[in-house]
Amino acid sequence: MLTQMSSETKNVLFAGVGGQGAMLASEILALVAVEAGYDIKQTEVHGAAQRGGAVASHVRYGERVHSPVIRRGEADLLVAFEKLEALRYAHYLRDGAHIVVNDEEVEPAKLDKSRLYPREGVDFLKSKGFKVIVVPATKKAIELGNHRVASTVLLGVASGLLNLKQESWEKVLEKRILPHLLDINRRAFALGLELAK
Amino acid sequence: MKKLLSGNEAIALGAYESGVKVAAAYPGTPSTEILENLAKYPGLWAEWSPNEKVALDVAIGAAYAGQRALATMKMVGLNVAADSLFYVAYTGLVGGLVIVTADDPGMHSSQNEQDNRQYARFAKVPMVEPSDSQECKDFVGYALDISERFDAPVLLRTTTRVAHSQTAVEVEERSGPQGDGEPKSYKRDKAKYVMVPGYARARHPVVEQRLKDLAEFAETFEGNRIEWGSPDLGIISGGIAYQYAREVFKDASFLKLGMSYPLPERKIKEFASKVKRLLVVEDLDPFWEEQVRLMGVEVEGKKYFPMIGEFSPDVVRAGAVKAGLMEEKALAPVELPELPGRPPILCPGCRHRGVFFVLSKLKAVVNGDIGCYALGVNPPLAAVDTTGCMGASFGVVHGVNKAGIVERAVGVLGDSTFFHSGIAPLINIVYNGSNSTTIILDNHTTAMTGHQENPGTGRTLLGEPTDAIDIENLVRAIGVKDVRVVDPYDLKAVEAALKGAFATEGPSVIIATGPCVLKTREKRGVIVVDGERCNGCGLCLRVGCAAVVRASDKLVRIDELQCTGCTLCMQTCARKAMSLVEQGGR
Numbered sequence: 001m002l003t004q005m006s007s008e009t010k011n012v013l014f015a016g017v018g019g020q021g022a023m024l025a026s027e028i029l030a031l032v033a034v035e036a037g038y039d040i041k042q043t044e045v046h047g048a049a050q051r052g053g054a055v056a057s058h059v060r061y062g063e064r065v066h067s068p069v070i071r072r073g074e075a076d077l078l079v080a081f082e083k084l085e086a087l088r089y090a091h092y093l094r095d096g097a098h099i100v101v102n103d104e105e106v107e108p109a110k111l112d113k114s115r116l117y118p119r120e121g122v123d124f125l126k127s128k129g130f131k132v133i134v135v136p137a138t139k140k141a142i143e144l145g146n147h148r149v150a151s152t153v154l155l156g157v158a159s160g161l162l163n164l165k166q167e168s169w170e171k172v173l174e175k176r177i178l179p180h181l182l183d184i185n186r187r188a189f190a191l192g193l194e195l196a197k
Numbered sequence: 198m199k200k201l202l203s204g205n206e207a208i209a210l211g212a213y214e215s216g217v218k219v220a221a222a223y224p225g226t227p228s229t230e231i232l233e234n235l236a237k238y239p240g241l242w243a244e245w246s247p248n249e250k251v252a253l254d255v256a257i258g259a260a261y262a263g264q265r266a267l268a269t270m271k272m273v274g275l276n277v278a279a280d281s282l283f284y285v286a287y288t289g290l291v292g293g294l295v296i297v298t299a300d301d302p303g304m305h306s307s308q309n310e311q312d313n314r315q316y317a318r319f320a321k322v323p324m325v326e327p328s329d330s331q332e333c334k335d336f337v338g339y340a341l342d343i344s345e346r347f348d349a350p351v352l353l354r355t356t357t358r359v360a361h362s363q364t365a366v367e368v369e370e371r372s373g374p375q376g377d378g379e380p381k382s383y384k385r386d387k388a389k390y391v392m393v394p395g396y397a398r399a400r401h402p403v404v405e406q407r408l409k410d411l412a413e414f415a416e417t418f419e420g421n422r423i424e425w426g427s428p429d430l431g432i433i434s435g436g437i438a439y440q441y442a443r444e445v446f447k448d449a450s451f452l453k454l455g456m457s458y459p460l461p462e463r464k465i466k467e468f469a470s471k472v473k474r475l476l477v478v479e480d481l482d483p484f485w486e487e488q489v490r491l492m493g494v495e496v497e498g499k500k501y502f503p504m505i506g507e508f509s510p511d512v513v514r515a516g517a518v519k520a521g522l523m524e525e526k527a528l529a530p531v532e533l534p535e536l537p538g539r540p541p542i543l544c545p546g547c548r549h550r551g552v553f554f555v556l557s558k559l560k561a562v563v564n565g566d567i568g569c570y571a572l573g574v575n576p577p578l579a580a581v582d583t584t585g586c587m588g589a590s591f592g593v594v595h596g597v598n599k600a601g602i603v604e605r606a607v608g609v610l611g612d613s614t615f616f617h618s619g620i621a622p623l624i625n626i627v628y629n630g631s632n633s634t635t636i637i638l639d640n641h642t643t644a645m646t647g648h649q650e651n652p653g654t655g656r657t658l659l660g661e662p663t664d665a666i667d668i669e670n671l672v673r674a675i676g677v678k679d680v681r682v683v684d685p686y687d688l689k690a691v692e693a694a695l696k697g698a699f700a701t702e703g704p705s706v707i708i709a710t711g712p713c714v715l716k717t718r719e720k721r722g723v724i725v726v727d728g729e730r731c732n733g734c735g736l737c738l739r740v741g742c743a744a745v746v747r748a749s750d751k752l753v754r755i756d757e758l759q760c761t762g763c764t765l766c767m768q769t770c771a772r773k774a775m776s777l778v779e780q781g782g783r
Contacts, residue, residue, distance in 0.1 A: 017539065030363055034201050041329075042201070043362035053541035067444040068362040068437075071510045084539075090531050107746050107756075108539040109575075115537040128531045147758065 009062030010162070011070040015089045016081025017106050018053050021151030025079065026057035028155060028172055033061035035168040041068035056089060079158050081137075081151065082106045087121040090130070099130050100157045102137040102150060133157060135195055141188060146181075149188035156192020200368045204360040207330035208269075208297060208353070209234035211337030216374040217241060217267045218292070219259030221252035223617065224646035225271030226306040227360040228299035232269055233649075236658050240374060245649055245658045248587070248617040249274035253281040253296065260290035260350075261390065263381035265341055269297040272313045273586060277618070279316070282350065286320045287400040288390045289348035291381075293341035300356045302480045303507025306645075308567065308586060310505070312481035317352050317458035321404050323411050324352040324457040325420060326436045330364040332420075336455065339420060347407055347414070354457060356480065358437040358507070412459040420455020423468055430522065431472030433465065433485060433496075441513040442478040446522075460488055469494045476501070476520065480508045543572050545744040546714035546761030549638050551685035553580040554740055554765065555692045556607065564597060566590040566610035566619075569645045570638055573609075577741045581609075588618025591626065591635050598631045605699050608635040612668060613643035613651040620671070626704045627676040634698040634705045638685070639668055640713040648716045672706045679705035686711065688768045714761055721762035722779035724755045730774035737766040737775065 012029060016022035023044055030042040044057035058070045072092050078099045080086030086101040093099070107117060118124070125132050135157050141150035152173075159169050169189070177185045202210065208231050212220060220243040222232040236243040246252035249270040256268035270278060275298045282296065298316065301307040317324035325340050327333040333355065340351040388396045415421055427448045434442045435454035443451065452468045454460070469475050469489075477486040477498035486498035502508075502516040517523040543550050553573040556563055557580040565571055565581035566589060574581040583593060594608030610619050615637050626633045643649040650656045655665035672680050679701040681694040691709065698705035712719075724744075733751040744759035745766045753774075755766075767775040 018541070027363070030201055034199060034365060039365060040201065041362055041364045043358060054539040066440040067510045068358060068364065068440070069509045071444075071514070084536065087533065088536055091533055093531070107743075108537045109542045109741065109743050115535055117537060118534060124534070125531075 009060055009065055010077075011075045012059045012077045012079065012158070012162070013070055013075045013089055013092050014057040014059070014079045014081075015085040016055055017085065018055050020081040020106075021148060022055055022079075022081050023057055024176075025151045025155045026059050028176055029059050029158070029162075030061075031172040031176060032164050032168045033059070035172055036164050038062060039065045041065045043068035054085060054088060056085075077158060077161055079154055081154065083121045084108070084117060086125065086132075087118060090125055090128070093130060096129055096131065098161050099125055099132045100154055100161070101132060101134055102154055103134050104138050104150075133196070135192070137192070140191055144184055144188055144191070146184055149181075149184055152185045152188035153192040153195070156189040156194075157196045158192075159189070160193050160196025198368050199365045201363045202330045202334070202366045203230065203363050204327065204330050204333040204355055205230035206234045207333035207366050208337055208355070209238070210366070210368070211334035212267050212295070213238040213241065213374055214334075215293075215338040215341050216265050216378060217295075217341075218264035218378050219256060220244070220267040220269070221246045221255040222269040223247070223249045223252055223274060223277075224613075224643050224649040225249075225274050225299070226646055227301060227355070227357040228269045228271045228274070228297060229646045229649065230360075231297060232658060235267070238374075240378060243658055245643075245651060247652055249278040250281055253278040253285075256294060256296070257281060257285050257290065257350075260285075260292045260294040262292070262383060264292040264378065266292060266294050267297070267337075268294075270299070271307065272298050272300040272311055273307060273309065274298075275313055275316055276311075277587065279320075282316065282320050282322070284392050285350045286322045287392055287397055287404060289403075290344070290350065291384050293344035294350045295337060295340045295344060295353050296350055297353045297355065299360050300354060300481075302356055305357055305507075308584070310481065312484060313352070313354055314457050314484045315482065318484075321408050322350050322352060323347070323459065324354055325455055326354045326457045327359060327455070328436055328439045328453070329359065330362070330366045332455065333359065334366055336420065339418075339455075343411075343414070347411055349407055349411070354436070356437050356507075408459055412462065415456050415459055415461040416464050418456050418461070421461050421464060422453050422455070423464070424451040424453060426450045428471060429473050431468055431475045432478055433468070433475065433489065434478040435485075436480065438478050438480050438508050438513070441508055441510045444510045445513045445517055454485065457484070460485065462492055465489055465492060466494060469496070478502060478513060478516070540575060541572060542575055542741065542743060543569065543578075544715050545742050545756075545759045546719070546763040548640060548685040548709065548711045548714065548763075549573060550578070550740055550742065550763075551688055551691055551765055552609070552636060552638060552709050553578045554769075555688060555695060556580045556609075557739075559692070559695060560604065561695070562597065562602065562604045562606040564590045564594040564606060564608045566608075566614050567645075568611040568614055568638075570609060570611055575741065577739045587614055588622060591619050591622035591633075594633050594635065595622065595626050595629065595631045598633050599629075605634070607695075608633065610635075610637060611644070612637060612639040612641065612653045613649075615668065616652045616666065620675070623672070623677070623704075623706070624675055630703065632703060634695070634701075634707065636707045636709060637668060637672075639708055639710040640716075641710075642713050642716055644713045644715065648713065668708055672708070677704050677706045679703070680708065681705070682708045682710060684711060685709040686763055686765065688765065714763070719761060720780060721764075722777050723757045723760045723762055724764065724767055724775050725778050726753050726755060727774045727776070728752060730772050732772060732774075734771070736769050736771060740765050740769060742766060
């Protein structure tokens with residue numbers, strides 16, 4: 001459970017690189033929150049997202065939600081699909097918030113030679129007092145047989161940190177995932193939940 | 198039952214439930230998903246038209262025929278369709294007509310940041326503006342009713358954050374279309390619908406009176422509502438800015454404008470008289486603020502809130518601090534180091550890469566266009582010199598060549614952009630005879646907006662087969678004699694075609710053809726690097742592919758997950774250190 005909520009509304013941020021599945025994962029959380037009866041807003045940016053750009057999706061749920069966009073310093077949880085993106089959005093987090101980060105590094109296209117990929121991102125985030133959980137999601141997904149279910153592993157970890165019923169997660173996975181991919185996604189989710197403990 | 202819908206999905210649902218019979222659009226972020234979703238409902242016609250002007254004319258035709266109609270477009274699409282907006286503002290219509298303009302503050306995927314509320318005042322037509330998905334659905338119905346009651350086209354403005362956010366919408370169990378949709382007898386009325394000067398002059402007073410009637414209607418329109426809070430601060434807001442303002446000014450009184458134009462003057466004055474301080478919170482232009490001030494009401498707005506960029510709760514809060522309404526507080530608990538950016542780039546395996554690589558090598562001046570290929574501007578390709586609006590490339594290159602430059606200039610656009618607005622400027626190149634080389638990057642789809650069909654694909658929006666326009670035949674029919682069709686994966690062939698075209702006197706067209714790799718998901722195999730032969734010269738890095746990276750030992754490494762085996766990097770390797778290992782396609 002999340003302790004120390006910044007407000008009654010829960011703010012969860014998903015960040016990754018276009019094509020990694022951050023959008024679908026955030027949509028699943030949003031649907032679970034609807035299932036649980038919350039007012040919910042979710043927002044993301046389309047457009048060039050599939051073409052290797054950084055993508056972020058905001059999910060906010062609670063009694064009554066006005067803005068779909070999370071304010072800086074108010075996110076309760078950041079789910080990052082690779083390490084650089086965890087760093088990029090850290091200023092959205094409140095003090096002591098959780099970060100679930102995939103143990104992967106996706107090199108950005110080299111447009112700017114002066115800035116190199118920061119290798120010590122996780123240590124930096126820990127030093128700022130965030131509760132960082134590094135998850136080998138892509139490795140586990142490949143072991144399960146499909147690298148794309150890394151997003152579901154991460155979602156499983158995140159579910160362990162959120163106050164939403166497990167039945168709601170199962171119901172939404174069944175509704176939202178294509179039938180032939182449901183079994184592997186269920187296993188990926190369970191594995192993530194196990195890792196959260 | 199509550200359902201989670203994006204603004205665009207909700208507009209589609211609202212249009213279906215309100216009995217829209219004909220809908221037309223050209224894809225454009227953030228409006229594209231409206232028609233994609235509307236096409237799933239039964240009993241109506243939805244189409245991708247070649248451009249926004251055609252789409253609006255189609256919708257106008259349906260409205261003239263007595264049916265409810267919808268045209269949707271991104272905000273710059275309304276520039277293309279503006280000619281049609283202005284005549285239908287005069288003629289009015291029979292069936293209701295709603296025109297969705299999806300604005301993009303912050304320019305997530307646009308070439309400018311125009312505020313299309315200005316079009317409502319400019320064309321003298323009403324505009325409604327939802328703030329969430331529930332309102333998106335409801336306001337389509339309101340707008341169609343307003344359109345029929347006042348005999349006017351109605352603009353419905355969204356912004357990226359409304360169009361693309363998912364929020365809860367109340368969906369009735371058995372919602373379905375209203376109205377019979379049966380063909381009606383055509384209502385002829387030449388004085389109303391034939392806008393020759395004599396008739397048009399008689400229409401202008403009708404338009405002016407209609408605006409007055411609409412302003413009166415706005416006084417009681419349920420979308421314009423007052424939410425009383427503290428009398429110390431009154432906020433006039435609408436659209437997504439309203440949501441941010443509600444988040445930031447928790448205790449204030451609100452006048453929420455669901456109708457952006459014309460404004461309810463009496464309601465605004467009443468509201469203003471009951472609050473001590475009045476602020477307008479609106480993104481982009483001071484559209485409401487200026488009108489409220491003209492009413493003689495003391496008001497503040499753009500003094501504190503920016504005219505540039507997308508609003509957010511943080512931006513609105515910063516304005517509140519500037520206005521002395523809130524204490525400044527450090528929001529971010531963490532100061533971030535400078536991070537490398539991650540701008541969008543051409544996909545691994547993208548066929549446009551081959552053409553831009555050669556253009557860059559030949560140092561050609563490239564007049565580019567709107568689409569994925571605008572990404573050819575980024576280094577290391579850095580091949581695009583101009584990008585303005587849809588179809589500009591072929592007109593601009595003709596002008597460049599008529600003026601004359603030392604280098605070679607080429608115009609470059611994609612298949613969907615060619616059909617949108619590239620044909621007329623190609624006719625101009627032939628008619629007015631310039632020594633212009635133009636390139637059509639034909640990847641058989643409208644890629645940047647998410648793979649929509651177009652006149653060249655052989656399928657309609659509804660997925661039905663149709664006659665595909667043959668680009669090569671069309672180009673030849675226009676009168677271009679030097680037409681070359683090349684495989685953009687073959688760098689030598691692309692270079693030969695360009696050099697051949699450059700040597701030709703008069704117009705020449707190169708059609709670089711092959712499907713979008715993001716759509717086909719083809720994977721021919723992966724490139725492997727022979728570590729013995731690779732000397733780390735970095736030539737292959739100049740193709741600018743995310744799958745080709747320099748490893749820590751300075752040699753080149755291929756990201757196998759991203760590599761599609763297109764061989765473009767391999768073709769640049771002087772030491773023959775790369776080879777293709779074929780795999781079964783996906």
